[in-house]
Amino acid sequence: MDLRQWLIPQDKEFFDLFEEMVGTVVEAANALVELMNDYTDLGAKSQHMKELEHEGDRITHAIYEGLNRTFITPLEPEEISRLATAMDDVIDCIEGTVQQLHNYGIPATDSPMRQFSKLIQLSATEMQTAVKGIRSMKDVQSIEARCIELNRLENVADEVLGHALTELFRGSDPLTIIKLKDVYENLEQATDRCEDVANVLSDIVIRHS
Amino acid sequence: MDLRQWLIPQDKEFFDLFEEMVGTVVEAANALVELMNDYTDLGAKSQHMKELEHEGDRITHAIYEGLNRTFITPLEPEEISRLATAMDDVIDCIEGTVQQLHNYGIPATDSPMRQFSKLIQLSATEMQTAVKGIRSMKDVQSIEARCIELNRLENVADEVLGHALTELFRGSDPLTIIKLKDVYENLEQATDRCEDVANVLSDIVIRHS
Amino acid sequence: MDLRQWLIPQDKEFFDLFEEMVGTVVEAANALVELMNDYTDLGAKSQHMKELEHEGDRITHAIYEGLNRTFITPLEPEEISRLATAMDDVIDCIEGTVQQLHNYGIPATDSPMRQFSKLIQLSATEMQTAVKGIRSMKDVQSIEARCIELNRLENVADEVLGHALTELFRGSDPLTIIKLKDVYENLEQATDRCEDVANVLSDIVIRHS
Numbered sequence: 001m002d003l004r005q006w007l008i009p010q011d012k013e014f015f016d017l018f019e020e021m022v023g024t025v026v027e028a029a030n031a032l033v034e035l036m037n038d039y040t041d042l043g044a045k046s047q048h049m050k051e052l053e054h055e056g057d058r059i060t061h062a063i064y065e066g067l068n069r070t071f072i073t074p075l076e077p078e079e080i081s082r083l084a085t086a087m088d089d090v091i092d093c094i095e096g097t098v099q100q101l102h103n104y105g106i107p108a109t110d111s112p113m114r115q116f117s118k119l120i121q122l123s124a125t126e127m128q129t130a131v132k133g134i135r136s137m138k139d140v141q142s143i144e145a146r147c148i149e150l151n152r153l154e155n156v157a158d159e160v161l162g163h164a165l166t167e168l169f170r171g172s173d174p175l176t177i178i179k180l181k182d183v184y185e186n187l188e189q190a191t192d193r194c195e196d197v198a199n200v201l202s203d204i205v206i207r208h209s
Numbered sequence: 210m211d212l213r214q215w216l217i218p219q220d221k222e223f224f225d226l227f228e229e230m231v232g233t234v235v236e237a238a239n240a241l242v243e244l245m246n247d248y249t250d251l252g253a254k255s256q257h258m259k260e261l262e263h264e265g266d267r268i269t270h271a272i273y274e275g276l277n278r279t280f281i282t283p284l285e286p287e288e289i290s291r292l293a294t295a296m297d298d299v300i301d302c303i304e305g306t307v308q309q310l311h312n313y314g315i316p317a318t319d320s321p322m323r324q325f326s327k328l329i330q331l332s333a334t335e336m337q338t339a340v341k342g343i344r345s346m347k348d349v350q351s352i353e354a355r356c357i358e359l360n361r362l363e364n365v366a367d368e369v370l371g372h373a374l375t376e377l378f379r380g381s382d383p384l385t386i387i388k389l390k391d392v393y394e395n396l397e398q399a400t401d402r403c404e405d406v407a408n409v410l411s412d413i414v415i416r417h418s
Numbered sequence: 419m420d421l422r423q424w425l426i427p428q429d430k431e432f433f434d435l436f437e438e439m440v441g442t443v444v445e446a447a448n449a450l451v452e453l454m455n456d457y458t459d460l461g462a463k464s465q466h467m468k469e470l471e472h473e474g475d476r477i478t479h480a481i482y483e484g485l486n487r488t489f490i491t492p493l494e495p496e497e498i499s500r501l502a503t504a505m506d507d508v509i510d511c512i513e514g515t516v517q518q519l520h521n522y523g524i525p526a527t528d529s530p531m532r533q534f535s536k537l538i539q540l541s542a543t544e545m546q547t548a549v550k551g552i553r554s555m556k557d558v559q560s561i562e563a564r565c566i567e568l569n570r571l572e573n574v575a576d577e578v579l580g581h582a583l584t585e586l587f588r589g590s591d592p593l594t595i596i597k598l599k600d601v602y603e604n605l606e607q608a609t610d611r612c613e614d615v616a617n618v619l620s621d622i623v624i625r626h627s
Contacts, residue, residue, distance in 0.1 A: 057569075064620060064624070067624045077621070077624050077625060078621060081617075081620070081621055081624070085617065096576075099580055100583075103580045103581075103583050103584040103587075104583070104584070104587055105584075105587070151266075158305075162308055162312045163312075165309075165312050165313070166312040166313070166314075169312075169313060169314070169384065169388065172384070174383035174384060174387070174592035175587065175590070175592060175595065177383075177384065177387060178387065178592065178595060178596065178599070179587065181387070199290075199294065202273060202290075203286070203287065203290055206273065206276045206286055206290070207286060360475075367514075371517055371521045372521075374518075374521050374522070375521040375522070375523075378521075378522060378523070378593065378597065381593070383592035383593060383596070386592075386593065386596060387596065390596070408499075408503065411482060411499070412495070412496060412499055415482065415485045415495050415499070416495060416496075
């Protein structure tokens with residue numbers, strides 16, 4: 001077994017871990033949509049989300065440990081750590097919002113929350129396609145198309161936020177406004193974090209294609 | 210035509226795009242000051258700001274595409290993408306605040322808003338001088354002086370925010386406080402984003418001078 | 419005196435400056451805990467905090483100037499500037515919260531504030547051990563253990579924030595809620611900034627061990 005053969009599994013490992021990570025992002029986004037559509041058993045559902053967050057942390061640590069052990073990596077160490085951290089931030093943001101719904105005692109979900117969640121789910125799916133694409137780097141244009149779509153979805157979320165806040169301030173109960181404003185802004189930030197992942201992927205594509 | 214001649218236009222292209230970008234930052238900052246001083250036709254003015262934001266996105270994409278095509282760049286690919294993204298973030302932040310004034314139905318501008326806008330305008334002008342300077346890298350000290358000034362302006366904005374919030378909380382209408390606090394904080398964040406540009410420029414100067 | 423000897427002092431200088439910087443972070447964290455436990459003379463104490471913030475700025479500038487003068491550095495220039503900026507951000511965040519207590523006219527500290535401050539102080543101490551460790555890079559595992567602990571402390575702060583906000587929203591005065599929510603979130607963010615330092619340190623360890 002020569003050195004190259006010995007190294008290939010290591011190279012592959014990162015892509016396996018990235019796919020595991022983006023799979024967890026998709027799972028968290030799906031769980032969020034589900035929770036928004038069926039707002040019951042919040043305790044159990046927020047517990048499940050916390051487990052997904054720990055799963056994200058576990059994969060991130062595995063990626064960092066991989067960086068310590070591997071001598072030759074297909075990507076720059078910094079790119080690997082940036083991509084892992086960016087995907088982990090998406091999960092943290094989704095989980096944080098679910099905790100917030102719980103902590104704030106929000107009694108029901110509403111139309112903006114469901115719209116944001118759908119946008120987060122769409123973003124997660126695009127992200128998954130793009131992340132799978134960097135393994136072979138064969139179809140760079142498709143990865144870039146996914147990144148542009150992630151940017152577009154973030155812009156849509158931004159508009160949803162504008163309308164939701166305008167509507168919210170028509171109400172008069174300050175505590176409700178403070179709480180819902182926070183929830184809306186955090187959901188919108190989840191799409192910002194997805195856009196951050198797109199930016200890291202764009203940088204990787206630029207360097208390696 | 211030798212390789213070097215063929216490459217020079219490519220090298221130049223990035224600096225042209227950076228100057229176009231910082232020109233858009235200056236234009237957005239000027240439009241913000243104008244809107245603060247003449248708070249009429251908010252619909253048309255926020256539409257104009259949205260166009261400037263799209264212009265920023267267009268230039269950012271052109272810079273990213275340039276990275277895909279060019280083999281030798283005067284700067285590291287990562288520096289180029291960081292600088293483009295940082296300037297784009299300034300425009301996004303200015304545009305976001307104007308949308309907010311519109312969405313929140315803020316009836317009039319006030320002294321803190323005008324002070325922030327003036328600081329953003331001053332920051333944009335300093336930024337423009339610094340960005341123009343990285344083309345030749347002849348006067349590194351002048352670029353660094355602009356970066357220090359951008360840091361100083363951000364500190365001033367921070368103090369304006371402190372005073373504005375203290376004053377704001379002397380009022381008693383929670384909805385007004387929530388809305389204006391958001392507007393002030395976003396205007397202050399525009400100067401943070403200008404400081405981010407200064408940090409990227411400092412890093413570039415350190416590497417290339 | 420050969421070139422190598424001439425360079426060694428320069429290499430050392432960065433580590434001296436990093437230790438000076440992390441010493442200032444620890445000092446700011448200690449001053450925060452002290453202020454939380456003895457909430458008197460807020461004017462004088464916030465003035466002292468402002469001086470620590472200026473001290474942080476001074477060291478950051480010294481590090482940047484060092485980058486301009488030194489040709490061979492033990493770390494990448496970008497790593498050095500990232501580490502300096504990340505530590506400076508911790509101090510800025512602590513100082514900003516103290517200004518906020520002052521500006522908002524918060525009449526007394528409370529249990530969540532004291533818990534956050536203690537977590538920030540613990541984080542600063544862990545950070546100091548880790549930063550001292552990168553000079554020799556002899557005990558990489560100990561640095562990594564500190565980074566993991568900084569992540570853990572940030573998770574604890576996150577939970578403290580969740581409980582504190584739940585409790586806060588049980589009250590009814592919107593202005594108090596707006597103010598305290600801001601203070602709690604900023605204190606929690608100080609632990610986020612400590613985690614950022616941990617991430618930079620992890621990246622440095624990965625590259626250089």
